[in-house]
Amino acid sequence: MWCNDRRRMTQATPDPKLEKRLLHQVGRAIHEFGLIEDGDRILVGISGGKDSFTLLYLLQRLRERAPVAFELVACNLDQGHPGFPAEHLEAYLRAQGCHVRMLREDTYSVVKRLTPEGATACAVCSRLRRGILYTAAVEMGCTKIALGHHRDDLVESLLLSMLFAGKMRSMAPKLRADDGRNTVIRPLCFAAEADIAAFARSAAFPIIPCDLCGTQENLQRRRVKRLLSDLERDHPRIRASIFAAMGNVMAAHLLDARLYPRDIETGADPWIDADDAEIALATLPQRIPAFDQ
Secondary structure, eight states, rough: OOOSSSGGOOOOOOHHHHHHHHHHHHHHHHHHHHOOOOTOOEEEOOSSSSSHHHHHHHHHHHHOOOOOOEEEEEEEEEETTTTTTHHHHHHHHHHHEEEEEEEEEEOHHHHHHHHTSSSSOOHHHHHHHHHHHHHHHHHHHHEEOOOOOOHHOOOOOHIIIIIISSSSOOOSSSEEEEEESSSEEEETTTTTHHHHHHHHHHHTTTOOOOTTTOOOOHHHHHHHHHHHEEEEEEEHHHHHHHHHHSSSOOGSSSSTTTTOOOOOHHHHOOOOOOOOHHHHTTOOOSSSSSOOO
């Protein structure tokens, strides 16, 4: 709940165990994928949701102890949604000691015009928002754009791409944008959504719901979320297993001719050998890293 009382804008004390776990996971992502370098000026996209607030908080803490020097700019885009509390959000961010850049572009009316009645506006909205942030990052001299996508986003994107687009891809932890001017990083890529949600509650972040436009989340993504939740009733580590698979790719056992070796591949064949799904799931805790520890 937003409030004009400045006392409500002070940061609550987050859960220390969750903070330690999330800081470890963000630090690991930065180290493994080279997400942050000395002298970086990083635009942190702040939507007002749990993920972006958590990302900013963790990067601020890491900045205090990092062996390299980097700057953070908390950047929010007010897209003209009715009731969006831009002034309160800006006041909160400044109270956290951030460099803040508030943008305003009326994409709301554009999205409403381009989106058919009853359809979700997420795709069009996201594309417009991305273009504005890319331009702002260049204008501010930012070397990176940090976004709050987490482990569950990556897993869902992989399944969405496989099921509905016929491609095996997800969100890269570090990606040079198509425009060639920006590098996007995702420091929360090892963090579970459940941990982020719990951390955000403990920190009492002033969450802005993503329903100001009146549309619902992408239907296909909701279906994939539901599928994963259903599977996890019997196998609680399904998300962790899929995520581990993204870092354990056996290209020679797939069908992309561009990656296929000239020599015949040797080794166990999942169809012939006894490494079925039940055995794999039963031995999961021993075979994959503890991403959520």
